Amino acid sequence: MKMKLVLLLIVSFSIILAACGGSEEKSADGEDKIEIRLLTRMAGTTPQVEIYQNIIKEFEEKHPEVVVVDESQGDESAFNNKLKTDIASGTLANIFRVQGVANLSEYIESGLLMDMDPVLEDNPEWGEGFTEGALKYYQVPGQDGTYGIPMESGLIGVYYNEELFKQAGIKEFPQTWSEFLTSIEKLKGIDVTPIALGAKTTYMAGHLHDQIFYKWLGTEAAKKLGSRELKWTDPGVVETLEFVKELNDKNAFGKDAAGLSDDIVLTDFLEGKAAMMITGPWNISKFTDPNESQYADSIKVAKFPYFEEKPEFKDEDMQVLSPYMVNGKLEGKEKDYTLELLRMLTSAEAAKKFAEESQFLIPRTDIDIDESKVSDLFLRNMELGSTSTGIAVDVFDFDPLPSMQDRTRNSIVSMFTGASAKEAAKEIAGEVEGAEK
Template identity: 75%
Template sequence: MKKKMLVVLMVLLATILTACGGSSDASDNADGKVKIRLLTRMAGTSTQAQIYKDIIKEFEAKHSDVVVVDESQGDESAFNNKLKTDLASGTLPNIFRVQGVANLNEYIESGLLMDMDPILKDDPEWGQNFTEGALKYYQVPGHEGTYGIPMESGLIGVYYNEELLKKAGINEFPETWSDLTAAVKKLKGIDVTPIALGAKATYMAGHLHNQIFYKWMGTEAAKKLGTRELKWTDPDVVKTLEYVEDLNKLDAFGKSAAGISDEIAVADFLEGKAAMIITGPWNIGKFTNPSETEYADAIKLAKFPYFDEKPEFKDEDMQIISPYMVNGKLEGKEKEYTVELLKMLTSAEAAKRFAEEAQFLIPRSDIAIDNSKVSDLFLHNIELGATSTGIAVDVFDFDPLPSMQDRTRNSIVSILIGGKPKDAAKEIQDEIDKSK
């Protein structure tokens, strides 16, 4: 009996030590190596994921006393579930990411996020060459410091097949909403899906609504939803959901959009079954690769059309801004090694390789990109992104309620299967109201 009690106590002690996390002792393997755990979205077989893995291998080769455990997840739901589990158990990775800024306040106050300002200042060659706007995104009102290092940026816009548009009698990409709806009708006439949308991966429906929202109300309105100055049931906000319904009624996405994956949507676009797709620069490598699509020379990029009556929001855009964040509990050699790896992943040298080999943009001002090694599509993304007068990621990124990611996206998807915009708006607002 005593032996059993001893085993139970040992297991309990091990559990407590694991839950504390963040100290050098807790991160050591049995063989004495320092363990650095990563949880990012850099996973899979993409070129950018391979570059990321190469840098990790290079880092491990430099340090025989370190082992890197990469638990990164390419699938958004799998990533979110893993991060939630780590947060709940108190076993945060060394390097991870929290998308959006609304909840950073809570993480900063609990010491879960490292203030990167001292590190940025101590190494000016590395730290002073991130673009100002990208760093500012991770500076939180009420707290001094910078709580994330931007590792990806770029315009999320409309990639379109110029060849298919011309076949439908559309000689220029639709600049306004009325132009877009007219183009949808013409594309239906040549038996092509106007806009590829795989809403089974709910983020695609969310990105569609984000584009509409920012062009109708501007990026500042998303912040007002987060501070509760606006409600989802306010007429202008409901109107943004009605525009989703309008496109759906025009059969802009095909009959089965709610049930297909994002991979299928991308494949349909690459194969010329769909004329447009709303996505970010992470797909440029596929769009410009002749082995992926016969339309590589025909694929172009534009901003999402603006509303005729709202020209003031023409350049209010959705852009991807993704971070690496560092566990605020790290100490000693574990902290030292973690920071070194972070710098290697976001250096000017790494940024050059990501850009030239993967068309993947780290927001640094000191990247010596060889234009002959990148596509015109990639360069055009950079040029268009530089014209944005307002920038935001997802609308829910400004909301302090963690459940809003799933709630907003699922409610938007409901519109694609016959739900009413007012009901979707009420469903989202109810989620907020019941949390008070």
């Protein structure tokens, strides 16, 4: 309750300070320029970021009376800190994103999020192109409307080096957990790290647990954790943590995984020092580039193995699903220009460019992809993702406590340095109990 009260106070304070993110400056002819601020995760030097930035330049050339200030952050912690600061100071960006969906009601009720339904309806050629499931993810129980526009989707799967698998005597990617464990032992036998995972960057360990959780309990169980129908100390939930511990104890990630960052293990995978990597489609352009990896033709993708005891959850999958959200306080021309930029960033034309030039997938049904311009790996990811019967992002996305992102990931990582699954579960449950006091 304490954490929820803090969030409500921050949100309330932001209303008092006027949450609009735009400001004005003078153009060359002395007219006031309208400023549009962006705070997204589209930052860095990747091909998709370059496309994103080119669309912004195109928009500015079309509208010299507008200046776009892009404050996007590629690093997750830096992004979260920036967003918290903006909310607390009442300077929320025009276009931004919120991690997870559990707390969206507070943002909606405070007016910080714009309902996108009228925008979708007013622009049917654009609005009707999004996949129904992706839009539905941002429709909040108890609230009318849609409060995010999906800008990225794709299966988070297991990318593997087929050549190394063959060297280890593995004919095909393991479908079940027991086959997975057998493959890990075979890969250790040829002196490669079975799974490239760096626990220093805690999201990688978190994503591993997410995959196991959905295959063992299903995606709906994550919602039950968020609503407190399930507890982290319940036997079934603890078992999901025990599977992570089991992999670590078997040296599936090598001996020093706790101190490794994601960029180091990515390099290990590209160089053939590791046989598998659990990641999303954002790395496909690297995996298929012969300048990045000599194994570019050998890297394949598969779903995370399912448990023989739980065949009903075979196709319960973790997928990346990221949104653009719009400041609900915008008015007049600033609102109109912001929505126009949003449509340009997520149009069918933009989606085609993102797919063909950077293998980055916007969840639209009206993308006319030239298959000769995308890799087989990208198409395979799309194919596998289309078979998901249940979709979720991170387990903590459904939890109303903002602190659960760090708490769950840090506790999972603690098992890499000696903690037991029960100890990790108790620590996470303690976060919930402390907030409810």
